Structures are given as C-alpha cells and as structure tokens.
Amino acid sequence: MNVKQLSEHIVKPVLMALGMFSGEAFLLLLGTAAQESGGFNFIRQLGNGPALGLWQMEPATHDDIVENYLRYRPELASKVMELAGVTEFHSRYLLINLAYACAFARLHYRRVKEAIPLSLDGQARYWKDHYNTHQGKGHPQEFIDNYQRYVAGQL
Numbered sequence: 697m698n699v700k701q702l703s704e705h706i707v708k709p710v711l712m713a714l715g716m717f718s719g720e721a722f723l724l725l726l727g728t729a730a731q732e733s734g735g736f737n738f739i740r741q742l743g744n745g746p747a748l749g750l751w752q753m754e755p756a757t758h759d760d761i762v763e764n765y766l767r768y769r770p771e772l773a774s775k776v777m778e779l780a781g782v783t784e785f786h787s788r789y790l791l792i793n794l795a796y797a798c799a800f801a802r803l804h805y806r807r808v809k810e811a812i813p814l815s816l817d818g819q820a821r822y823w824k825d826h827y828n829t830h831q832g833k834g835h836p837q838e839f840i841d842n843y844q845r846y847v848a849g850q851l
Contacts, residue, residue, distance in 0.1 A: 697736040697750075699726065699850035702794070710798045713779040714772070720812040723847070724819050725751075725801055728827060730846040731839045739791055748790035749797035753804065755787035761803050776803070801827075816840055 707725050711717035730736060732752035741747035746754045762785045766773040773785075780796035782789055789796040805812065808826045813819050820836035820843075828834040 699730075699736065699847055702726070702729070702736070702750075703851060706794045706798050710779060710795050711802060714775055714799060714802060716802055716806060718812070720814055720819070721802060721805065723816075723843075724805065724812050724823065725798060726847045726851075727816075727819055727839055727843040728801060728823055730842040731823065731834060732827075735842060735846045748787060750794065751790070751797050751801035753787075753790050753797065753800055755790075757804060758785075758787040758790060758800055761800060761807070765803060765807055776800075816843060819843075 703722070703726055707722060708717065711721055711725070729750040732747070733739065733750045734742075736750065738752075739749055741752055746756070748755065766776065766785070776796070776799045777783060777785075780789065780793050780799060782793065782796060790800060791797075805822075805826065808822075810822075813822055817836070817840065820839035823839050824830075824832070824834060824836045
C-alpha cells in the first residue's frame with residue numbers, strides 16, 4: 697500500500713472531517729496501521745483472530761465505541777456515517793471501508809484521557825497502553841521499527 701496516498705486520501709481527510717486532526721493524531725494513526733497490519737499488508741488478523749482492517753480493531757471494541765461513545769454523541773455519529781458513506785454501524789465495515797476503519801481507530805484513541813504524545817517513543821508507549829494493551833503481543837519497539845520502516849520515509 698502506498699502510505700503517502702493513504703495519508704493524503706484517507707487519514708488526513710477523515711481526521712479533518714471529524715474535527716480531530718492534529719499532527720500527533722495523524723502520525724499515531726499511520727504508526728498504528730503500520731504496526732497492526734504488519735506493514736500495511738494484512739486486513740484480517742492472522743491466525744483467525746477477530747481483528748479487522750488496517751487498524752486491526754476487534755468487533756467488540758468497535759461495538760463498545762458505538763454503544764458507549766457514539767450513542768451519546770449523535771452529531772459525531774452522523775459525521776462518521778457521512779464520511780464513510782454508511783447508514784449504520786457494523787464491524788464488517790472495518791474490513792472493507794478504509795475511512796470507516798480510520799475513523800474508528802481515531803475514536804478509540806479519542807476516548808483516552810491523556811493527550812497523544814509528540815515523540816515517536818511516547819506514541820509507541822501510548823499505542824501499547826491504549827490500543828494493543830498489556831495483554832497484546834506487540835511491543836513499543838516494534839511500533840517504532842514499523843513506523844520508521846513503513847511510514848517515516850514515505851511522507
């Protein structure tokens with residue numbers, strides 16, 4: 697996948713449409729996709745796991761965002777549907793709709809109380825703590841390596 701096109705045609709426009717653009721959020725979402733998708737290679741979790749899309753979000757996480765975040769923010773819910781071109785929320789869209797998957801990854805991070813760090817090291821720890829979690833197999837150094845390998849030289 698061409699990271700420059702992904703950043704210009706999906707990530708930045710989605711963040712702008714949601715009113716959630718910042719340089720930190722932009723880079724964190726690209727780093728998360730690089731890490732979670734194995735270098736922008738996989739849209740389904742390997743080993744028959746439940747995670748879907750470039751950002752490898754599990755349906756349960758998707759559903760929690762819908763039920764416990766978007767349900768109480770109808771204007772934001774409408775923005776997500778409009779920018780993704782959908783009329784309902786369903787986790788299957790994480791797999792087939794890049795704008796939808798990107799929006800949900802951003803919403804997942806938006807629910808975190810602490811600000812997104814500026815540094816790559818900080819973002820790697822933020823990803824581990826809030827996206828991959830202590831139960832996940834990923835490590836912050838992998839995030840850094842994948843960001844440098846797949847994102848940094850492409851923008």
